[in-house]
Amino acid sequence: MLTTHQYEQIGRLIRREVVPATGCTEPAAVALTVAYAAAVLPGTVQTAEVLLSTNMLKNAMGVGIPGTGMFGIPIAIALGIVLAAPEKQLELLDSFSDEELARAKEIVAQEKISVLLKEGSNVDKLYVEVILRDEAGHTACAVLEKTHTGISALSLDGVSCLDLFEVAASPCGCPEEMQAEAEPDIQLSFDLVYEYALTAPLEDIRFIYEAALQNKHASEFSLSHNYGHALGKMLHSDLGLQFFGDTPLTQMLASTSLACDARMDGAPVTVMSNSGSGxxxxxxxxxxxxxxQRQGRDEETTTRAVMMSSLLVVYVKQQLGRLSCLCGMVVSGIGTACALTYLLGGTKEQSIGAVKNMIGNVAGMICDGAKPSCSLKASTGVSSALISALLAMEGHAVTANEGIVEEDIDCCIRNLADLGRDGMAETDLKVLKIMTSKGRHG
Known part of the structure; x- marks a missing residue:
């Protein structure tokens, strides 16, 4: 049984990991780092040098930037320079004027920006380093690492300026870094996740239901537009209904894909992210x-199911790391499969079986960057989650004799994390090499 202290620890953790984000979180984090440096630079930026880790470069180079009609890193950097508002955190790209956008586009056109790969074996997978110089020769530097808002260094002409800014505040009202120093994050387990989701006071977790409604708003907004590959709209169309029908699965696929379509194509929508990923x-x-909602479940049951899914994602990401070669849709699919089993009336053991089914199915799906086609991968994760849940309800689960699955569910999750974090490291580099060399062959 969870202690009061454990309830408080988990509550702080989930509230810090489920936060609003406008646009893809990788270019948003790049823009945020630039904004910190721009905010302390006294003059007009003449050059901007941005060094990114492999995973940051991969995830930021092909995604739409909200409100710009443009894709990729340079426009995000330019907007960070123009806006220079680090207090907005991951909502930095939420709004800007036509004049500000025009200035940003001019910076891109003037080729003041250079984007480089940060080399070195000790570089965190989530790493951004920014060096801005103005006409008077002043130099502002900023470094972000480990989390999408984790500014670890800020200086002007070699003198630290970090104390000029309050560090990002967590929802409990305490600075994240100060809180982390005072008390490390609780290390989750499947048992902790499951018990918290089912027994936490409803008033303490109701925010996760509101977060889900925020993401539903993004989905509904997308339905009246034509974003990305329009997978969600296709599923709503006569063609989609002809082959998929008006089923719970079709509705799940459509709502999820619609929101991903919009977000990856740069729609001006804010979504609630999890572990740094919208x-x-x-x-x-x-x-x-x-x-x-399709099954007519009440708000409390729905809230607990959404919390179960969301907190399980946080648990897996604790093991895996925020960025890896493993597609995030695998991780979110694991959370979804577990929660769907609960909504179907399944037992804890059946929810564990659903998670094992997911790990036995889509463990190897790679991340090749954030981009419009992420909605296709989302649909794979969602459909696999429902299959995994239904199989578990029928008493079928992938066994310890099969692949990377083990009898103990926490061992299963560790195996998945080891595969994605360490085992696929070389694949990660190969993916980036392919992405950055396209069009150069022959």
């Missing part, structure tokens, strides 16, 4: 919310 937030909440 797509993970979307695809761990929306399928669960949609299924629960």
């Amino acid at each position: 797509n993970q937030g979307i695809s761990s909440m929306l399928p669960v919310l949609t299924f629960a």
Whole structure:
């Protein structure tokens, strides 16, 4: 049984990991780092040098930037320079004027920006380093690492300026870094996740239901537009209904894909992210919310299901790391499968079986960057989650004799994390090499 202290620790953790984000979180984090440096530079930026880790470069180079009609890193950097508003955190790209956008586009056109790969074996997978110089020769430097808002260094002409800014505040009202120093994050387990989701006071977790509704708003907004590959709209069309029908699965696929379509194509929508990823937030909440509403479940049951899915994602990401070669839709699919089993009336053991089914199915799906086609991968995760849940309800689960699955569920999750974090490291580099060399062959 969870202690009061454990309830408080988990509550702080989930509230810090489920936060609003406008646009893909990787270019948003790049823009945020630039904004910190721009805020302390006294003059007009003449050059901007940005060094990114492999995973940051991969995830930021192909995604739409909200409100710009443009894709990729340079426009995000330019907007960070123009806006220079680090207090907005991951909502930095939420709004800007036509004049500000024009200035940003001019910076891109003037080729003041250079983007480089940060080399070195000790570089965190989530790493951004920014060096801005003005006409008077002043130099502002900023470094972000480990988390999408984790500014670890800020200086002007070699003198630290970090104390000029309050560090990002967690929802409990305490600075994240100060809180982390005072008390390390609780290390989750499947048992902790499951018990918290089912027994936490409803008033303490109701925010996760509101977060899911926020993501539903993004989905509904997308339906009246034509974003990305329009997978969600296709599923709503006569063609989609002809082949998929008006089923719970179709509705889950459509709602999730619509939100991903919009977000990856740069739609001006804010979603609730999970562990630094908007797509993970979307695809761990929306399928669960949609299924629960379709099944007529009450708000409390729905809230607990969404919390189960969301917190399980946080647990897996504790093991895996925020960025890896493993597609985030695998992680969110695991959370969804577990929550769907609960909504179907399944037992804890059946929910564990659903998670094992997911790990035995889509463990190897790679991340090749954030981009419009992420909605296709989201649909794979959602459909696999429902299959995994239904199989578990029928008493079928992948066994310890099969692949990377083990009898103990926490060992299963560790195996998955080891595969994605360490085992696929060389694949990660190969993916980036392919992405950055396209069009150069022959």
